[in-house]
Amino acid sequence: MALLTDLLNLDLSSLTDKIIAEYIWIGGSGMDLRSKARTLSGPVSDPSELPKWNYDGSSTGQAPGEDSEVILYPQAIFKDPFRRGNHILVMCDAYTPAGEPIPTNKRAAAAKIFSNPEVEKEVTWYIYILFNFAHQFSLKTATFQPNFLNNLGVDRYGIEQEYTLLKKDVHWPLGWPQGGFPGPQGPYYCGIGADKAFGRDIVDAHYKACLYAGVNISGINGEVMPGQWEFQVGPSVGISAGDELWVARYILERITEIYGVVVSFDPKPIPGDWNGAGAHTNYSTKSMREEGGYEIIKKAIEKMGLRHKEHIAAYGEGNERRLTGRHETADINTFLWGVANRGASIRVGRDTEKEGKGYFEDRRPASNMDPYVVTSMIAETTILWNKS
């Protein structure tokens, strides 16, 4: 198919200034990603300069047929790793023609929480473990400046997105024998070899594609269940943590489409003695990162414990199949926290305990959680909410 690839990879920049913009939005299930493309007259790097657009909401379960237009507001721009050149991906959220966010638009409410002055003041950092380690071991590089970001007054998050790859027509995990099971868990976590790692090409293509796009992907690893993988996004700035995770999911699903494999964000794809898939969310505020921060962390975790039911209800469909208390999870009805404890609802790293300041990891969100909801809810509970 040499002619087809030639066309796909055509570099248009010598012929025209026009670029292609792929507008991305979340569909009616709250989990399905949709996109369509349009031509723009020239390169754009500021989302506010992009035109609003619309789509047929009656085809995505988001509007009735007689009044089907849903308006897309561009919110963030990324480089398109598939079309490359000056082409872009545009993350959008959805509104009625009257300007109201439609029910499945969780971004609008999250953006409100993040612009609350109390939240901005706390400079919430969903700080990624990478940052903490670099800070501790004095990594001397110009771009690696926690203080620089501190001064910017921005919120930061680190999200660990797990997912499972399934064979296309049978929806059975990649690498698993048809009609059967692989050997038990043990050899697969960070494993290598044709009998232990399935689908690495997808993972590696995704890593580079995200870096190319400008998504802050900070790492990847093979997971405990064979055919399951994880990537981490962070440190990301405030509302853009959600934007970046959604675009990373979009890029991943486009790549599995090329490979002919199906990506699943189900939190417990295979019942039984097989790990589930989560989206652990690492988080800290300014106070947590400063001297005495560990006390602030403990207070924040206490508040999270008091709102455990509310958080769990918003942390992803089907999570009860995953949070059983086994397979490195805490039971869904129990709130438990601990240092270096992977069987807890919230885990605090040993480095944080030792330093007396740092961040914590909420291990409860399922792989199919909405990052706009989870990140804003953690900020709301720990900064705005008061036990009353």
Added chain:
Amino acid sequence: MSLLSDLVNLDLSSSTEKIIAEYIWIGGSGVDLRSKARTLPGPESDPSKLPKWNYDGSSTNQAPGEDSEIIIYPQAIYKDPFRRGNNILVMCDAYTPQGDPIPTNKRHNAAKIFSHSDVIAEEPWFGIEQEYTLLQKDVKWPIGWPIGGYPGPQGPYYCGTGADKAFGRDIVDAHYKACLYAGINICGTNGEVMPGQWEFQVGPSEGIAAGDQVWVARYILERITEIAGVVLSFDPKPIPGDWNGAGAHTNYSTKSMRSDGGFDVIRKAIGKLEKRHKEHMAAYGEGNERRLTGKHETADMNNFKWGVANRGASVRVGRETEKANKGYFEDRRPSSNMDPYVVTSMIAETTIIWQP
């Protein structure tokens, strides 16, 4: 699938300074390799400047779930032949959060031995001949062998060519170039006596670097077999019966051995190895008793024997070493699944530090 390879092969250097670092460590069995990747802000060539990291030891049989963090310390950097660009592979060893090496961390003790002043003065060089077998993925039977049966007896396969004699050469050749690209001191390859079995040699490497390089060469090999859809085995006797086993012969010399009159030093060293034969055998790899039978170019496990040009010996001295009266010797006892940190440091310890 050209779009996928476009992405896998993306050269990011024009879009970002960031690089990807693949951290590699040894898992709970002492032979399983694990790795995961992280983004770093820019190129790095000094391992001491890389951040320490951690992993979930409860998933690799190295820690309990309630206290699962194991810390990995970067020890050596190599260029990543899979991601290329400025991306790197980082060989690490594993410690508790308190800073103690965990039980499966054999590098730590080896590094101690190699920093002993007597050992440093002797400049120990190692050349390791790593043998391995390639197996068909779902049946775990050697590649090129008929399913449910056997190929013709050994004879035509050693260094052989042809579709009926050499199986999997693409893997071997890809591995050779990938290792050279990475900065591993790979000095040769050959097809082995058993069909489907191959060998590569790493060296000469000095001190602790010998172990680092063999482990990373093994990592690169298993990543390549993963791509090829074939399974890699370091079992010392993969097929029982009249089929050769797989070893990791370790060639060794010190400064004194390489100097004039060194053959005398070699003889004394071999004498010390003979006295510690049992201790060495216990550390030379699991399952070695199935391989060291006294047949198939091995010496029997329980007997220590050395000789010039003798492939049936425990230790072999080459004819040129005998003629020049200086050189090196070959310890043929280690099995293919040996830990090079253990073997290299033990040979150095016995021959340089240990006194009978």
